[in-house]
Amino acid sequence: HLQESGPGLLKPSETLSVTCIVSDDSSSHINYYWAWIRQSPGKGLEWIGSLYFGESPRYNPSLKSRVTLSEVTSKKQISLRMTSVTASDTGVYYCARHPSFGATGEGFDYWGQGTHVSVSS
Amino acid sequence: SYDLTQPPSVSVSPGQTATITCSGDTLGSKYVSWYQQKPGQSPVLVIFLDTKRPSGIPERFSGSNSAITATLTISGTQALDEADYFCQAWDGRTYVFGTGTKLTVL
Numbered sequence: 001h002l003q004e005s006g007p008g009l010l011k012p013s014e015t016l017s018v019t020c021i022v023s024d025d026s027s028s029h030i031n032y033y034w035a036w037i038r039q040s041p042g043k044g045l046e047w048i049g050s051l052y053f054g055e056s057p058r059y060n061p062s063l064k065s066r067v068t069l070s071e072v073t074s075k076k077q078i079s080l081r082m083t084s085v086t087a088s089d090t091g092v093y094y095c096a097r098h099p100s101f102g103a104t105g106e107g108f109d110y111w112g113q114g115t116h117v118s119v120s121s
Numbered sequence: 122s123y124d125l126t127q128p129p130s131v132s133v134s135p136g137q138t139a140t141i142t143c144s145g146d147t148l149g150s151k152y153v154s155w156y157q158q159k160p161g162q163s164p165v166l167v168i169f170l171d172t173k174r175p176s177g178i179p180e181r182f183s184g185s186n187s188a189i190t191a192t193l194t195i196s197g198t199q200a201l202d203e204a205d206y207f208c209q210a211w212d213g214r215t216y217v218f219g220t221g222t223k224l225t226v227l
Contacts, residue, residue, distance in 0.1 A: 105154065105170045108156075
């Protein structure tokens, strides 16, 4: 079970912070990649970046300059920070699990319910 | 940037076969996954590695991938299959999602 949380409403130029908590009874979360993916009416689904506990995050090059992914292993928590938001950053932000990274083709097999983010003045 | 193009909408009668395509340059050389998304819900993985179904996905869902087109086929389509469907691949730098297809079961 993945549960995202976020601020809901932001103003342009502010910093977005959203968090995902992985709820399970094991430590299996350290064996998977955890991605942030957003969905907006204008851009559809967009991969933001992925994180593997203990490794450097991987980012979408188009967002890399504004995005930071981080983890708190003991809390099974993955966080996304995005600076200088604009209206085009409005959408639903999902965290999702994937077993491996890159061209391996295994897909995103578990998704959270998503957290709605709206950027408006 | 790498683009994956899907038809905006596909309609099918109950019990018939629905075919949803996803086109991209040299797509056949990449692995494709497919997701189902119902209104107000998160996407659900229905096909990965071009042709494989995750546990719990009905056998009526199948996939193929060749040349520049990947295809999601739903045999014996049911009303509960009405949803948006997205394809996804890795382009070497990013995970890319298709434009999405709304499947209507009439």
